[in-house]
Amino acid sequence: LEFLKNNFAGGVDNFLCFSEGERDEEAVSARKRLAEEKDYSAALEYFPKHLKYERILIDHLSKYKNDYAGAVNKLPRNLQLLFIHAFQSYLFNNELKKLLESKKWTGSEELDLIGYESQTTPEQDLALQEFGLTKESFQLKTLSYLSSRGSKRKAFVKVNDFSILSEDPLKLRFSLGSGSYATVVIDYLLE
Incomplete structure (x- = not known):
């Protein structure tokens, strides 16, 4: 979300320091310590080795202070895109939920994965405005x-x-066509 606001520092900080739901106590401790100290050079010493992508960001920031966009650029392209696509999916799933609640669906609807060329509705514009x-x-x-x-x-x-x-x-056990996500189907079944 922060990347869409051109706030790469905030996005990187969220990725590195957010620990809610984290089960690995070593990772939680490292994330909290980095959030407090903001010392990337020191973080290389204590950040768990298995947090490969976090360590890529930390390594870059330890060498190039405040180059948050440059740090993101060091990540694999598919992970970088995931930051954007995850928010698009969030918006899509919220719109789908509203469609289901309205009980006015036919089963053939297509919804937007919103982007800069989308012809947005007033409702979609409002949903975006809620996030600035x-x-x-x-x-x-x-x-x-x-x-x-x-x-x-x-x-x-x-x-x-x-x-x-x-x-x-x-x-x-089930199968889906390409572009469909099993997790979404399972979430819907379990609601």
């Missing part, structure tokens, strides 16, 4: 290759070959 964004926020000036024009995605997908393999623990 506009559709133009998806056209990044820094690290412009992370910009997203936007696209459409089917709101509903066909779940094929569905079966329950076991109930305790719950194990499911």
